[in-house]
Amino acid sequence: MDGNESGDLEEPDELFQTVDETGGDDIFANRELLNIDHVPDENRIVGRDKHITELANEVGPAVTGSPPNSVILYGKTGSGKSLVANHVMERAWNEADRRGKRLATVTVDCAQAKGEADTIQTIAESINTPSSGVKVPTRGISTNEYYNRLWNILNQEYDAALITLDEVDRLGDDNVLMLLSRAREAGKVDVPIGIISISNKVNFREQMTERVKSSLGHNETIFDPYDGEQLREILENRKDAFHDGVLNPGVIPKTAALAAQRHGDARKAIRLLRHAGDYAKNNNIGEVTEDHLELAQEQAEVERLKELIAGLPPHSKYILYALANLTNNAEDNVWFRTTVIYDIYKKVCNVEGTDTLTTDTIRGLLSELAFLEVTESNQEHGGMGKGTYKEHRLLWEPNVVFKMDPDPAHVDIDQ
Numbered sequence: 001m002d003g004n005e006s007g008d009l010e011e012p013d014e015l016f017q018t019v020d021e022t023g024g025d026d027i028f029a030n031r032e033l034l035n036i037d038h039v040p041d042e043n044r045i046v047g048r049d050k051h052i053t054e055l056a057n058e059v060g061p062a063v064t065g066s067p068p069n070s071v072i073l074y075g076k077t078g079s080g081k082s083l084v085a086n087h088v089m090e091r092a093w094n095e096a097d098r099r100g101k102r103l104a105t106v107t108v109d110c111a112q113a114k115g116e117a118d119t120i121q122t123i124a125e126s127i128n129t130p131s132s133g134v135k136v137p138t139r140g141i142s143t144n145e146y147y148n149r150l151w152n153i154l155n156q157e158y159d160a161a162l163i164t165l166d167e168v169d170r171l172g173d174d175n176v177l178m179l180l181s182r183a184r185e186a187g188k189v190d191v192p193i194g195i196i197s198i199s200n201k202v203n204f205r206e207q208m209t210e211r212v213k214s215s216l217g218h219n220e221t222i223f224d225p226y227d228g229e230q231l232r233e234i235l236e237n238r239k240d241a242f243h244d245g246v247l248n249p250g251v252i253p254k255t256a257a258l259a260a261q262r263h264g265d266a267r268k269a270i271r272l273l274r275h276a277g278d279y280a281k282n283n284n285i286g287e288v289t290e291d292h293l294e295l296a297q298e299q300a301e302v303e304r305l306k307e308l309i310a311g312l313p314p315h316s317k318y319i320l321y322a323l324a325n326l327t328n329n330a331e332d333n334v335w336f337r338t339t340v341i342y343d344i345y346k347k348v349c350n351v352e353g354t355d356t357l358t359t360d361t362i363r364g365l366l367s368e369l370a371f372l373e374v375t376e377s378n379q380e381h382g383g384m385g386k387g388t389y390k391e392h393r394l395l396w397e398p399n400v401v402f403k404m405d406p407d408p409a410h411v412d413i414d415q
């Protein structure tokens with residue numbers, strides 16, 4: 001008799017008790033639908049028909065091997081820019097294929113790419129084919145040589161190309177845009193290239209040199225944040241993430257309303273719904289109700305904030321406590337000078353029973369917090385002969401900051 005006899009198999013391991021036959025659990029039927037990276041099917045893209053058509057009109061000639069127009073897509077995060085660009089590129093590829101044309105399509109996340117050579121390497125590698133005979137090593141060749149190899153691949157293997165540069169403002173300079181957009185004109189490549197640039201910064205175009213501006217043309221599309229109705233529809237389309245009857249009817253409208261009021265970001269709205277589901281699951285509640293949303297939201301923000309500052313020294317948390325105390329105590333102006341924050345920070349350290357760091361170190365930590373967008377900093381001018389000084393404000397709710405610890409330091413500001 002060994003341990004594999006059926007008698008043993010019938011004993012469930014409680015560790016996996018919530019996992020059902022389909023790999024889901026009692027709340028989620030398909031949690032994947034609420035993953036941020038999940039790309040919805042075409043019929044699940046809500047409220048962007050106009051943007052899709054406009055973009056398709058601009059890049060459309062590429063499906064016949066003719067020169068497409070380049071386009072810049074602007075809008076806040078989570079407004080569907082990448083989704084629309086990828087969707088249009090995919091359909092363009094299919095249509096080109098149907099017409100017997102070879103269309104190269106590729107997206108590069110410029111925030112991930114480490115500079116010009118890496119960006120071109122990524123493009124060349126992802127459109128390369130075994131038949132091109134071109135090698136695209138990850139290192140060891142010059143930037144110029146990466147361009148040459150890209151041109152070779154395009155010339156040999158394709159009739160046209162659509163290249164999406166996501167977060168294009170992170171490229172640092174104009175070189176990539178300049179060389180890609182002018183490659184054909186400069187006789188480097190025979191294949192027409194359309195560039196879809198995506199940016200969250202509405203003034204991005206102003207930063208470009210005149211030459212790049214004129215090569216890229218003037219096609220710009222703005223993506224407004226979603227309104228409550230659009231967010232509601234986006235969420236409704238993913239409700240099969242949950243088992244039937246688990247999601248109370250008011251949850252999606254409330255999630256959409258909260259998200260519309262705060263940011264209009266589809267990604268955050270979907271994440272909030274997922275957190276509400278997780279909350280119900282982790283607390284064995286069996287259903288998702290409207291009340292869970294606020295709780296889930298706060299819990300999610302606390303987790304996110306902890307993640308953000310995890311790599312910083314512990315004193316960055318004490319600075320945040322100082323700022324949270326100051327913000328809670330302030331009537332309206334929530335900007336505070338470094339020296340004011342430092343005074344309260346000393347009180348926090350006192351409560352925490354730890355020594356204080358120097359003002360310079362605290363300044364450095366405040367810069368890091370601003371870089372992570374936990375706080376925001378401003379250079380202020382003190383007026384004639386008074387020099388400049390910095391002011392800071394908390395970008396997170398003080399409540400969320402205080403919830404990072406079971407026993408956070410509340411201090412008396414006025415004493």
Ligand SMILES: Nc1ncnc2c1ncn2[C@@H]1O[C@H](COP(=O)(O)OP(=O)(O)OP(=O)(O)O)[C@@H](O)[C@H]1O
Nearest residue numbers: 038044045046077078079080081082083234266267
């Ligand atoms: N119109 C929509 N319909 C359905 N889902 C959407 C829609 N817009 C956004 N989403 C969802 O939100 C996610 C984020 O959208 P997307 O990546 O396109 O935003 P973005 O505007 O490019 O923002 P970022 O600049 O942060 O990348 C998408 O993967 C998708 O899951």
